[in-house]
Amino acid sequence: DSGVTQTPKHLITATGQRVTLRCSPRSGDLSVYWYQQSLDQGLQFLIQYYNGEERAKGNILERFSAQQFPDLHSELNLSSLELGDSALYFCASSVASVADSSGANVLTFGAGSRLTVL
């Protein structure tokens, strides 16, 4: 158990629908990252939050949005779903937004939420 909790583990829905993926970061971690993993695109960075504020945006579609709440959990909202949105969505957390004194700032990943859009 990595300490990063993602729910649900699996989700099957239809095109046009909206889903919410939830992530609880590891205790003490302030930063949350969302990644999308698909066969054709690999592991793509979507968005990062640090202590409740958006810090960086990647290849996140306008149909997708996210937020980090005061208790530091985060939610990724996916709307108007398309077949191509089927993927494994990872949440990861780290202590800091910037590299720590060792330069690492290792990301700890959750087990992922597998979304299937039919």
Add this chain to the structure above:
Amino acid sequence: AQKITQTQPGMFVQEKEAVTLDCTYDTSDPSYGLFWYKQPSSGEMIFLIYQGSYDQQNATEGRYSLNFQKARKSANLVISASQLGDSAMYFCAMREDRSGGSYIPTFGRGTSLIVHP
């Protein structure tokens, strides 16, 4: 432009032998970090090892070592004494510093490693 390149889609190794997984990167930033993650068939991403660009020595973590060749911009992962449980996808990633002090790892496409008994 692709910042992390893993040219080996698949690798096979005999149990107890060593294997090297290749990774090359592209950056003009003098300060950067390189990571390797393992993704077994169960799907989770597991951190293995980290190398900072200013680190003088190659990083090691148990059976994992990182062969860091800065001039060649390569950061190959060496797994010694392979075990059946090492069968997984392996991802190389590079820390990318963003404005505002953020830090975002960019991942390569991965290499599938299969360990044969």
